[in-house]
Amino acid sequence: MQTLINIGIVLGTFFSMEGVAWLTHKYVMHGLCWFLHEDHHQKDPNDFLEKNDFFFLIFAIPGIICLALGNFFEVRIALYVGIGITLYGLCYFLVHDIFIHQRFKIFRNTDNWYLKAIRRAHKMHHKHLGKHEGECFGMLWVPIKYFMQAKNSK
Numbered sequence: 001m002q003t004l005i006n007i008g009i010v011l012g013t014f015f016s017m018e019g020v021a022w023l024t025h026k027y028v029m030h031g032l033c034w035f036l037h038e039d040h041h042q043k044d045p046n047d048f049l050e051k052n053d054f055f056f057l058i059f060a061i062p063g064i065i066c067l068a069l070g071n072f073f074e075v076r077i078a079l080y081v082g083i084g085i086t087l088y089g090l091c092y093f094l095v096h097d098i099f100i101h102q103r104f105k106i107f108r109n110t111d112n113w114y115l116k117a118i119r120r121a122h123k124m125h126h127k128h129l130g131k132h133e134g135e136c137f138g139m140l141w142v143p144i145k146y147f148m149q150a151k152n153s154k
Contacts (some may be wrong), residue, residue, distance in 0.1 A: 006080045014091075020142050021092065025137040029055065034131045041129050047108025048103070056093075063089060092139055096122070116150035118142055 029037040033055075040052035063085035099107045099115065100122045110116060111119020121142035128134045137141050 006076075009077060009080035010084040010087070013081045014088050017085060017088035018138055021088075026134070029132055030134055030137075038131070041126060055090075056089075060089060096139055113147065113153075114152040115138045116153065117146040120144040120150060 029052075036051045036054055038052075039047075041051045043050065049064055063082050066085060068079040068082075069075040070077075096104045097117065099110075100119055102108065108121030110119075118140070121136040121138075124146075125134060125136040136146075
C-alpha cells in the first residue's frame, strides 16, 4: 500500500508541476524576471546558451532540496516530491529544449498529434517577441484547439 501512495505522490507532483510551470512562466518569466527570459524570445541563432538557461538551475533547487531531505533526513514524502519535480524537469528538457527548440538536432519529425499540438502551441507562444500579450504558457498541456488542429491535420 505504501508503494502505491509513494507512486501517487510522484505522479501528483509531476502533474502539479505543469501548473507551477504555467504560473511561473506567465507571471515570473514574463514578469519580474523578463530580463532573464527575453533572450529566449529574441534568440541569436549563433548562441547555444541563453540567460534563460539560468531558470534550469533555479527550478532544479526545489527538487534537489526535496531529494536531499528525503535521502539524508529521511523525510520520505520529500523524497517522492523531489522525484516528481525531477521527472518533470527531465520531461521539460526533452520536450522544450530538444524536441521543440532543437538545441540538439534529434527528434525533428513526428506524426504524433499530441507532440504536434505542443510544438504548434509553443510556436504561437513565441510569435510574441515582447513581455506582454503572450499565450500558451504551459508545456505538456496546451489549449484544446491545438490538439484539435493537430488531430485534424493527419
